[in-house]
Amino acid sequence: MTKPVPKQALSSASSSTAAKPRLTTSAMIASIASEGQRTQAAPFGTALVELAKTRPDIIGMTADLGKYTDLHLFGQAYPDRYYQMGMAEQLLFGAASGLAAEGFVPFATTYAVFATRRAYDFIHQTIAEEDRNVKIVCALPGLTSGYGPSHQAAEDLALMRAMPNMTVIDPCDACEIGQVVPAMAAHQGPVYMRLLRGQVPLVLDEYHYTFELGKAKVIRGGRDVLFISTGLMTMRALEAAKQLENDKIDVAVLHVPTIKPLDTETILREAQKTGRMVVVAENHTIVGGLGEAVARHLMLNGVAATFRHIGLPDAFLAAGALPTLHDRYGISTQALVDQIKKWQD
Amino acid sequence: MSNLKGHNRDLAERAYRVRRNAVLMGEVQGQGYIAQALDIADVLTVAYFHAMNYRPEDPEWEGRDRFLLSNGHYAIALYAALIEAGIIPADELESYGSDDSRLPMSGMASYTPGMEMSGGSLGVGMSIAVGMALGLKRKHSSSRVYILFSDGELDEGAVWEAFMSAAHYKLDNLIAIVDVNNQQADGPSTQVMAFEPLVQKLEAFGWFVQRIDGNDLDAVVGAFDAAKDSHEAKPRIIIADTLMGKGVPFLEAREKNHFIRVDPHEWQLALAALEEGRQS
Ligand SMILES: Cc1ncc(C[n+]2csc(CCOP(=O)(O)OP(=O)(O)O)c2C)c(N)n1
Ligand SMILES: [Mg+2]
Numbered sequence: 001m002t003k004p005v006p007k008q009a010l011s012s013a014s015s016s017t018a019a020k021p022r023l024t025t026s027a028m029i030a031s032i033a034s035e036g037q038r039t040q041a042a043p044f045g046t047a048l049v050e051l052a053k054t055r056p057d058i059i060g061m062t063a064d065l066g067k068y069t070d071l072h073l074f075g076q077a078y079p080d081r082y083y084q085m086g087m088a089e090q091l092l093f094g095a096a097s098g099l100a101a102e103g104f105v106p107f108a109t110t111y112a113v114f115a116t117r118r119a120y121d122f123i124h125q126t127i128a129e130e131d132r133n134v135k136i137v138c139a140l141p142g143l144t145s146g147y148g149p150s151h152q153a154a155e156d157l158a159l160m161r162a163m164p165n166m167t168v169i170d171p172c173d174a175c176e177i178g179q180v181v182p183a184m185a186a187h188q189g190p191v192y193m194r195l196l197r198g199q200v201p202l203v204l205d206e207y208h209y210t211f212e213l214g215k216a217k218v219i220r221g222g223r224d225v226l227f228i229s230t231g232l233m234t235m236r237a238l239e240a241a242k243q244l245e246n247d248k249i250d251v252a253v254l255h256v257p258t259i260k261p262l263d264t265e266t267i268l269r270e271a272q273k274t275g276r277m278v279v280v281a282e283n284h285t286i287v288g289g290l291g292e293a294v295a296r297h298l299m300l301n302g303v304a305a306t307f308r309h310i311g312l313p314d315a316f317l318a319a320g321a322l323p324t325l326h327d328r329y330g331i332s333t334q335a336l337v338d339q340i341k342k343w344q345d
Numbered sequence: 346m347s348n349l350k351g352h353n354r355d356l357a358e359r360a361y362r363v364r365r366n367a368v369l370m371g372e373v374q375g376q377g378y379i380a381q382a383l384d385i386a387d388v389l390t391v392a393y394f395h396a397m398n399y400r401p402e403d404p405e406w407e408g409r410d411r412f413l414l415s416n417g418h419y420a421i422a423l424y425a426a427l428i429e430a431g432i433i434p435a436d437e438l439e440s441y442g443s444d445d446s447r448l449p450m451s452g453m454a455s456y457t458p459g460m461e462m463s464g465g466s467l468g469v470g471m472s473i474a475v476g477m478a479l480g481l482k483r484k485h486s487s488s489r490v491y492i493l494f495s496d497g498e499l500d501e502g503a504v505w506e507a508f509m510s511a512a513h514y515k516l517d518n519l520i521a522i523v524d525v526n527n528q529q530a531d532g533p534s535t536q537v538m539a540f541e542p543l544v545q546k547l548e549a550f551g552w553f554v555q556r557i558d559g560n561d562l563d564a565v566v567g568a569f570d571a572a573k574d575s576h577e578a579k580p581r582i583i584i585a586d587t588l589m590g591k592g593v594p595f596l597e598a599r600e601k602n603h604f605i606r607v608d609p610h611e612w613q614l615a616l617a618a619l620e621e622g623r624q625s
Contacts (some may be wrong), residue, residue, distance in 0.1 A: 064497060064530045064537055072531075084531060086500030086538030087467060137401065147451045150417065150465020319449035319456075 006038040032144055032232055032322065034333075038118045039199040040174035044130055044137060045073030047181035047313065048107060052078055055185060059099055061085055061108040063092040069109035069139045070197050089119040096134045097126035105133055105185060111145075112138035112153030112194065116160060127190045128163045134190050141170065141194035142283035143312055143329065148319035154312050158288025158297045160192040161260045167191040167213070168260040170231035170283075174200040176257060179211035194231055202234045209255075216263040218270065222252035225340060228267060230256045230290050233281040233310075233331065240336035249344050252276065259290055264297045270303050271298055277343060278305040283331055308343060310336065354378060354394070354624060356562055358392040361623045362594050365616065366425035370441035372612040377442070377450065380596055380605055382422035384526045384587035385493070387560050389426040392491055392522075396569040401431035408488060411481075414476050415494035416524070417464015420452035423493075432459040468501025470494055471521070475507050478516040478580075479484070489573070492521045497529030499540045505550070511580040512551030519580040520572045524559065526587045530603045543584055552582050557587025572608040593618045 017259070052058045052074065060066075060074040064087035070141045074081035086090045089110050096106040103118070108115075115123065115138045127134045133136050145151035160168045167189060171177045177196065186189040207219050219234065220241060227237040234255040241251035254270050256263065271294075280291040291309040298305060312329050326332035331337060367382035393399075397410040414423050421441065427433045433448070440446035447456050451465040462473055474492040476510055481488050497574050498504055525543070535541065547554045553575050557564040565585070572581040590596030593615045599605065607615070 062531070065501065066531045070532060084537055087497050087529060088500045088502060088538070090502060111468065147465060148449055148463075149451055150451055150453075150463065318445070318452065319453070320444040324444045 014316045026186055031132050032196065033199055033201045038202040040202045041199055042070035042073055042197065043174035043177040043200050044181060044195055044197065045070030048074050049077045051182050051185055052081070055105070057103065057105045058185065059083065059104045059106045061092060061096055061099075061106050063087050063089045063110045063114065064111050065139070068111075068197065069137065069195060071107070071109045071137075074107075089114045090122045093119045093122040093134070093136070093249045094126050097130060100127075100132035100134050101130075105135065107137055108133045109137045109139070109195070111151060112141040112156040113151055115192075116153060116156040120159060123190075126162055129162070129167045131165050133188055135184050136192045137195050138192070143212045143317060143325060143331065144196075144232075144283070144322065146320050146322050146325060149316045151301045154285040154317060156194070157259055157282070157284045157287065157290065161288065161293070164314045165190055165220070166260065167258070169213075169258055171196070171211070171257050172231060172234040172255060173203040173210060175202055175204040176211050178182075181259070183211060183213045197233065201232075203237055203238065204255075211257060214258045214261050214263060216254055216256040216258070216266040217256050218266075219253045220251075222250040222276075224249050224344065225251045225277060226270055226273070226278050227251060227281055228254045228256060228270070228278060228283040228290070228294055229253060231258060231283050233283050236331065236333045236336055238279055239333040240340065243333070243337050244340060247341060249340060251340070256290060259293070262293055262297070267294055267297060268301055268303060271303050277308060279308040279310060279340065281310040281331070281336065282298055284311055287314050312340060346435055347408075352561055353566060355558050356390055356394055356566070357593050357624050358396045360562065361428050361592075361619060363390050363422075363425045364619050365437060366435075367421055368593075368612060368615045368619065369438055370421050370424060371380075372427045373439055373441045373443070374450070375609065376606040377604065378418050378421055379607065380589035380599075380602070381419055381495075381524070381526060381594060382425060383525050383591045383596065384560070385419060385422050385585075386587045386591070387562055387567050388421055388493070388524070388563050388583075388587075389587050391562065391565045393426045394565055395621075396573065397491060398488070399430070399432075404432050408486070410479055410488050411461050411490045411491065413462050413470045413477070413492040414452050414460065414464055415462070415470020415474075415492055415498060416467060417452040418450070419493065419495070419524075420448070420450065420460070420464070423452060423460070424457070425557075427459045430459075432542050433457070433558050451517075459624065467495070468498045468503050471504050471507035471511075473545045474512050474519055474521065475514070475516065478511070478519040479514060481518055482516075488518070490519045491494065492519070494521065495524055495529070495581075496523060496525045496527065496534040496540070497537070499523070499543075500529075500538045508547065508552065515578040516580045517575070517578050520569070521580065521582040523582065523584055524587055525584055526589050528589055528603060533601070547582055547584075551579055553577050553579040554582055556584040556586070559587040560591045566585070592622055
């Protein structure tokens, strides 16, 4: 793992040596879509605008990130149901709790780091503990920003899972986000959703996928490896599975969009099928996410599968271009392929 | 600016070079916070080439004045000044925002010499400034804490907690500058969240307050001098009204946006515009 040279160690001479490294940009407004991938624009904003036609109780709120969470579409469609709270995340969630107490259903958006870290206590006390019907929708989940630790929500699932009453959803693509929006509105109680914004990859429609809150779904079967994955890692697992066909490695993918409550029945059923290596893959630190949750249930139920875990290291991650970082930290498609081949050797 | 005299004339040349560094870095990424870098260049110039004590060869010199960049996305602006100050070598400029560069797009203390805090999460710098100012007083140091933050950060409650505590502890060694460029992520700051009247609010919070045109070098110099010279037992704040894109007319005129893209051919035009505005 490359780390920047500590600042103490540098002198003005340091950068004039040897060949210049090829510069790669750290694209702030990065789309996680790979080149040539099918995408759909702003699936969250679009779905919320549609849903709000028949749900006058839905309110949109943001902390100066409407444009960056696709909620501006809702603001344009329903200006009188849209509250700009300024860049004040604690206020955002406290006020969302208040609106929910009065019977409205606020969809409150910001970046994952600023909800789960800056406003944790406000969400814990005013939303989760009071079981308020607030929908927390957060862009830049896990490692989806090249901006360094301030914008990388490597631990958001761990934090939100640890909150009683909270439902936690990590959708894979645009197809799924479009279905999650009405489902979370229909659910009574607080929900945290990881948001993919902008041009969002479209993958699961090919598999005739339907989202059901609290359900894990087998997306494809396979005899050698069982990926248990969530969020955008399901997309990566499916791509890896296709590539691994060339190496005669037969890979199944179980997609787990609802992290809490966890569909332990399906997970146990699939993990129990003999002869398969179980590989949990998540866009999240290895601490406290899907991997540890699955491992716990396997242990409790005496399922002795060969268990592997792909996730982000327990470290402050680097700034840089997302593709570079996904390779470096082992969550790109290529990294999955290489890792599985090694483990299957 | 043509009637600037003596030292302030030198500062104008510094400000030109700071802006030029920022444009060259902007070009590396083709996009970013270039309009902010141009609006705050005059303030940073006066901070680094008029007001502050520091040793370029020893950025962690104990006797230095501290400079906190609370609005970490303005890193491009601070790097431009740190390069001009000789704290960062000029040839690193072309690595701005690239993988494994010491100049990430969002400022981080662990990456860059002269960067005193890790930004990115807005609204936290003022709390650090309070602690540093308390710490310097405990050490009987004559160093000051300077902190730059943005008008969007005024939305964050923690900033006002720190305002209150800085006055409570009579932190006269703390000089804050807020960049009122009237822009934040979702639009003009005053429309996103009304924060005026700022002078009255900050005075009521117990601060020594000045409000100036942050792109008028004479005014900026005067404000820094007054903040340093004042004998009032209060923290000082300079409210700097600035113009995004300042110094590059076509960027000044462009629709205001938090994060702008600049076409590849426009970077040369921007450099030419700066050159044109340069004092001869
Ligand atoms: C705590 C926090 N909330 C939200 C953001 C996302 N964000 C980055 S810049 C920005 C706008 C802040 O206003 P300002 O610094 O005045 O913007 P500028 O003048 O640079 O356009 C926002 C909301 C953040 N970085 N930190
Ligand atoms: Mg601003």
